[in-house]
Amino acid sequence: MTAPDQPTARGTNPADGRIVVDNLTKVFGNQRAVDSLSFTVEPGSVTGFLGPNGAGKTTTLRMLLGLVRPSSGSATINGMNYESLPRPLQTVGAALEASSFHPAHTGRQHLRIYCAAAGLPARRADEVLELVGLSQVGRKKTKGYSMGMRQRLGLAGTLLGDPKVLILDEPANGLDPEGIRWLRGFFRHLASEGRTVLVSSHQLAEVQEVADRAVILNRGKLVRAGTLDELSAGTATTVVRGPALGPLQQALTDAGFGGTSEPDGALRIRTDQLARVGHLAFTHNVELHELRLEEFDLEQLFFSLTEGEHQGAELDPPGRGRRAGLPYQQQGGAR
Amino acid sequence: MINLIRSEVLKIRSTQVWFWMLLLSAAFTSLGSIVTSVTAVNDYHDGNPVNYYDVFTTSQGAGIALLVLGLLGLTTEFRHKTITPTLLATPNRWQLLAGKAASYAVFAIVYALICVAINFAIAIIWLSAENVPLSFGHGVPGGVAKAFLSLVLTGMFGLGLGALLRNQAAAMVFGIVYIAILDNILNFVPWIRKGYAYTPGGALKAFNSNGHVEGMPGDVHLLAPAVGGLVFLAWSLALLVIGGRISLSRDIS
Secondary structure (H helix, E strand, C coil): CCCCCCCCCCCCCCCCCCEEEEEEEEEECCEEEEEEEEEEECCCCEEEEECCCCCCHHHHHHHHCCCCCCCEEEEEECCECHHHCCCHHHHEEEECCCCCCCCCCEHHHHHHHHHHHHCCCCHHHHHHHHHCCCHHHCCCEHHHCCHHHHHHHHHHHHHCCCCCEEEEECCCCCCCHHHHHHHHHHHHHHHHCCCEEEEECCCHHHHHHHCCEEEEEECCEEEEEEEHHHHHCCCCEEEEECCCCHHHHHHHHHCCCCEEECCCCCEEECCCCHHHHHHHHHHCCCCCCEEEEECCCHHHHHHHHCCCCCCCCCCCCCCCCCCCCCCCEEECECC | CHHHHHHHHHHHHCCCHHHHHHHHHHHHHHHHHHHHHHHHHHHHHCCCCCCHHHHCCHHHHHHHHHHHHHHHHHHHHHHCCCHHHHHHHCCCHHHHHHHHHHHHHHHHHHHHHHHHHHHHHHHHHHHHHCCCCCCCCCCHHHHHHHHHHHHHHHHHHHHHHHHHHCCHHHHHHHHHHHHHHHHHHHCCCCCHHHHHHHCHHHHHHHHHCCCCCCCCCCCCCCCCHHHHHHHHHHHHHHHHHHHHHHHHCCCCC
């Protein structure tokens, strides 16, 4: 009855690991949850899959994994749909929700069940428990696990077959700060091993730190996709503060620069020409307290591309009005 | 397929349900054996013929435990959302269903063997202690084989019913109410009782019988045992296929 240990998929073919989503559509009743979505995740890349709640991220991932049938289009891994993969757990590791455990099973039992299904040796369960720091609680029933432990157990399950491709849906949900810190290290570990990782997350800072690509979704449609360098092109922002920026604001407008006027009087100018802005301030005799280039912020880009749907209302500090200053837009509008 | 069966057997073994269902099977079988043995002893001492068929086929009474075990096969996966990792490991849904059926058949066979053994042990000890001669004629070998098969088929029937209903509570209530109450009422309901022989309960009764079932209304004629077995097998397979088609074809979201 004992199946021979199967070789792991990782490293068998360096070209493996490409995810291709082609014109994928899913319609639930009258609602198009995913609408003609196309993107590619390159082998060995870490790709953030971003979008507000209800954007269609989870539905897309479930279609990719064969759990939800597409209305049209296709989603493939290594050129095959998930159902056709000969050894799925050795090819793709997926964690979709943090509650897919039988409460009467221990974490170790849960993993050993899927080791058996994949023809992996039972000791692999102990190895991945060690990897995610759950060795001490591996023999406890999952009904006693905290949300953080459940997330870790889900992530342990993705590593069972040592797959080259990992698909993670909101792995940071419900994690406390310590868990977030652990997850950041986990992402770094996966990235350093050259795995293909597609991760949907609201923890944009965590994604930005390790991702080299991002796919941004809104209302089921692709908004932007590309490397972080490509996405950051043209998004550089120069921030200027000073006691009286009116003349500089006018000079910037005359010079063709656009940007926003902050409630605290600062100007955010859409350019990376720091020296040019400084020169304009100097030639117009404007005193500056701050002149700096703001680094690319995935969160800012995400909010601007998803029309701020994901962002709460901006609160005005008490007793402080906003400054007008056309053509600069006031903060709280589109950035 | 062997990996899948190992995985499914491990799933069943990893909780205590299998143990409690085995205990329930043993309890039903023991109770049935004691009742039929006492009746046999009384019949023998009263000079009436002993119904050896009934004495050695009481293990069929453990069917309700096998039904519950089968019902839990798929409904537990949906209740605890383990269907997601299960389908990630075995994406082919028909292969999963076949693997589950094979795994539950393995358990049902073990349960059935234990129940038959308990039935024989109690009956032989009881009758011997009361100086009732033992006899394994009167269709006993065939009856034991049918009791054994009916337990395995009842497990499959439960698995299919669970696949069809998907909701664990609904499947458990319906399954138990059907076996314990509805089945005994249906053969008295006008119009329905004409087709009772073809219901799962009617077919199973016919299969387990020695050609005659007491307590049935005069105008209800059960099928021949072999035909009843085939009809119950057809019900089990149909539920598995239809349940698999309906439940497993749905989106898992």
